[in-house]
Amino acid sequence: MTARPPSGPPPRRDPGPGHIPATFLPGPARPAHPPAPPSAPAVPAVPAPGRHGVRPAGPLDPGERERLLRGAHHDPHALLGAHHAPGGVVFRALRPFAKSVTVCAKGLRAELLDEGDGLFAAVLPLAGIPAYRLLVRYAEAETEIEDPYRFLPALGELDLHLIGEGRHEELWQALGARPMEHQGVHGTRFTVWAPNAQGVRVVGDFNLWDGTGHPMRSLGATGVWELFVPGVGEGELYKFQITRPDGSHTMRADPMARRTEAPPATASVVHRSHHVWRDQEWMARRGERPVHQAPFSVYEVHLPSWRPGLSYRRLAEQLPAYVSDLGFTHVEFLPVAEHPFGGSWGYQITGFYAPTARLGTPDDFKYLVDALHRAGIGVIMDWVPAHFPRDEWALAEFDGRPLYEPQDPQRAAHPDWGTLEFDFGRTEVRNFLVANAVYWCQEFHIDGLRVDAVASMLYLDYSRQPGQWTPNAHGGRENLDAVAFLQEMNATVYRRCPGVVTIAEESTAWDGVTRPTHLTGPGGFGGLGFGLKWNMGWMHDSLEYVSKEPVHRKYHHGEMTFAMVYAYSENYVLPISHDEVVHGKRSLVSKMPGDWWQRRATHRAFLGFMWSHPGKQLLFMGQEFAQGAEWSESHGPDWWLLDPSYAAEADHRGVRDLVRDLNTRYRELPALWERDTDPAGFSWVDGDAAEDNVFAFLRFAADGSPLLVVSHFSPVVRPGYRLGVPGGIPLWEECLNTDALRYGGGGVIHPDPVKAEPVHHQGRPASVQLTLPPLATVWLRPAR
Structure with a gap:
C-alpha cells in the first residue's frame, strides 16, 4: 500500500446552479447543420397567436411545472418539445432569460406564448409534428437552435440491459459525454448513472452553467439519465447538476468523463479521440510468450x-x-x-x-x-x-x-x-x-x-x-x-x-x-x-538485511534466504518501489551502512542479487x-x-x-527468466554461509544451461573460495561483476575463465575456486 497524504486544497468551484452573469449575452449560435443558402425561399409566417386557429397551450399541472423548474422531473421530454394535442400540436420550450421563442419549420414560423419562468408554449394547428428549430431571442442577441426535446433517446435498449445486469464491458461507450450524430443532427449525448436522484440537469459553458433549460430524462429502472444536446461538441466543459432525494442540489463531475480540466479546476470535458495508432507490430506480438516465462x-x-x-x-x-x-x-x-x-x-x-x-x-x-x-x-x-x-x-x-x-x-x-x-x-x-x-x-x-x-x-x-x-x-x-x-x-x-x-x-x-x-x-x-504478485516479503526482508552493518549480517542471514521457502507459491515480482524511498525510509543507496564507497558497493551488490533472484524485478x-x-x-x-x-x-x-x-x-541469459515459476530453475549452492555473508546459487534455463550467482556482503576480499558446480562444464567465465572498475568498484574480477576441478564439494561432482570481491555480486556461465 502507498502512504497517501490527505486530499489537497479545495478545488475551484464551477458557477453554482442558477448563476447568470450580470450581463447575459449568449455566445454565437451553434447550428446543427449549415443555414439555408440565400437563394432558399423564405419561410411563410403563421399568423400571431390567437388568430386563425393558433391558441395557447393548456397550463401545465402545477406539480409537474414545479418539479420541472427545480430540476426534479424524471421525464422532461413529456412536457417539453412537440406533442400531439387536441386540435393540433403543442410546442413547449424552457429557455430561461429568453424574450421570445419562435418555432421554425418548412412553411412554418410561429412565436410561442410566454408562460413565465422561461416557459414558452402554444398549440399550432398542424396534423403532424414537423422537423423544426427554435429561434430564441434574448435582450441583446438572437440565435437559432435545435430543440433537445424533439429527439428520441440516444442510448439503446441493449446498452440499458447490460448496464442493468452489470455486464457492460464497454461501459464508457454508453455512459458519459459522447459526441455523435443523432437523427441527422450533430451534438453530444450526455448520460449518467444516478438512481437516487429526483432529477438531473447537464450544465456547462454551452448554457453558462445554468442547467434550468437542460433537464435530463430517466431511462427507467437502470437509474440512467440521458439528454442529447444538439450543437455541443468536443472541448466543451460540463458537469451534472443533481437534485438529491432531499431536494437539495449538488454539482458533480462526470464519473465516466474521458477528459477533465487540469486541476485544481474540476469540470469534465467532452472528448473524442483522434489518435492514429502506429504500434501494430507491438500489439501483434505482445502475447506471444507468457509473461512469467519472459524477460520482465x-x-x-x-x-x-x-x-x-x-x-x-x-x-x-x-x-x-x-x-x-x-x-x-x-x-x-x-x-x-x-x-x-x-x-x-x-x-x-x-x-x-x-x-x-x-x-x-x-x-x-x-x-x-x-x-x-x-x-x-x-x-x-x-x-x-x-x-x-x-x-x-x-x-x-x-x-x-x-x-x-x-x-x-x-x-x-x-x-x-x-x-x-x-x-x-x-x-x-x-x-x-x-x-x-x-x-x-x-x-x-x-x-x-x-x-x-x-x-x-x-x-x-x-x-x-x-x-x-x-x-x-x-x-x-x-x-x-x-x-x-x-x-x-x-x-x-x-x-x-x-x-x-x-x-x-x-x-x-x-x-x-x-x-x-x-x-x-x-x-x-x-x-x-x-x-503476477509483488513480493512484499522479499522486499522488506532483503532491505532489512542490507541495511545492517556487515558484522551483524550473519545474524540476519535467514532474511535473505527465506523468500526461497515460498518463491513458487505465486508468480512474483521483486519490487524496490516508490514506497521504499519516501517518508523517511531513505533512498536505496542511503539505506546501506558504511562510508560512501561501501554504500555504493552494497547498492550494486544488492542489484546484482535482485536481478538474479527468482522473480521479475522493478526499480x-x-x-x-x-x-x-x-x-x-x-x-x-x-x-x-x-x-x-x-x-x-x-x-x-x-x-x-x-x-x-x-x-x-x-x-x-534465459536461465534468469525462463523458469522463474518452476522450482527446477533454481538450486542453492550454499545458502548457509552466514559467517561469510555469502549467498551462492544456480539458475537453470529451460534447456538446462546453468548460471552461477555469488553474492558477497562483507567488505573484505575472500580468495580461494570454493563452490560446488555441476559436472561436465570445464570452464566458467565471468559475465557480470558488480566490483568492476567501470561501475566504480575496486576491480577484483576474474578476467580469465575459471577452471572447474573434479573436487566433490557441497554435494556436487565438481567445484571452482573464486576470489570473492568485497560487497559484490558475481555471475558466471559456462565458457563459450
Missing part, C-alpha cells in the same frame, strides 16, 4: 516528476530513449488517472476514465504509450480500485446517498487514508471498475495493470479494531464481494485483451493470488486470477544511478548527479552503467 524488468516512473515540466508529448521524446538505453523491458507509471491533489501521487482518483490533464490530453497520453511501444517497451499502469477521495464534486454520495461506496458508514470509510471504499457487492459499481480496467487496456493499449492495495480490499478487518467490522456470511474476515470483483476483473481483462498482465500489490499470505480463477485452493476460494526512478536523497514529487530525481561537471559524477554514472549491463545480461 520494470522501470517505475512518476510521470509528473520524472523530468518536471514535460508534457506527455515531450515525455514521448525522452522517456522511450532513456528506458531503451538502460534495457528495461517495461515502464510502470504511478497512477495517471485524474486526481485533484498532486501530493497523493495519483492514488486518490476522482476521474477513473481520464488521464490527468496536468500533462496533456488523452490523445497526448496515447501518443506517449505509442512511442514506448514503437521503442519496444511495454507499459504498465498503477490502477486503484480500492478507494476514492471524499471530494464533494466527485463520487462521494454522488446522487445524495451512498452510491459508489457502501451504505454502512463504518464499512465505507477507509481507516488509513481518509477515503471511501468501493461497494464491490453492487453490480453497477463492479461494472464501473471492471469496465475501467478494460478501458485502459483497450483504448490506451496499456500492457499491464498493477492493482494497488489489494490487501485492503480482501479483508473486512483491514486496519480495523474488533467492533469496527462485521464478519462475512460465513463468519470470516474475507471480503467475499471484493474476491468476486477481483476474479471478474482479471477474467474479463485476460479474455478481452490478450497479452495483458495484471499484477497484485498484495502484502499478506492470501492463498492463490496468481492462481487461475477456476481453480480452488486450500482456503476454499478460487484463485484471484492475477498474472523506481532515481535508484538506477544511486540517488542519495529521498524522492520528492515536487522535483523528481536528482539528474544533476550525472552532470559531468559534478565531481562525483562517475560514482553515479557507474551505477547506471551497471543497471544497463544487468538488463543486457538478463535478456541474454
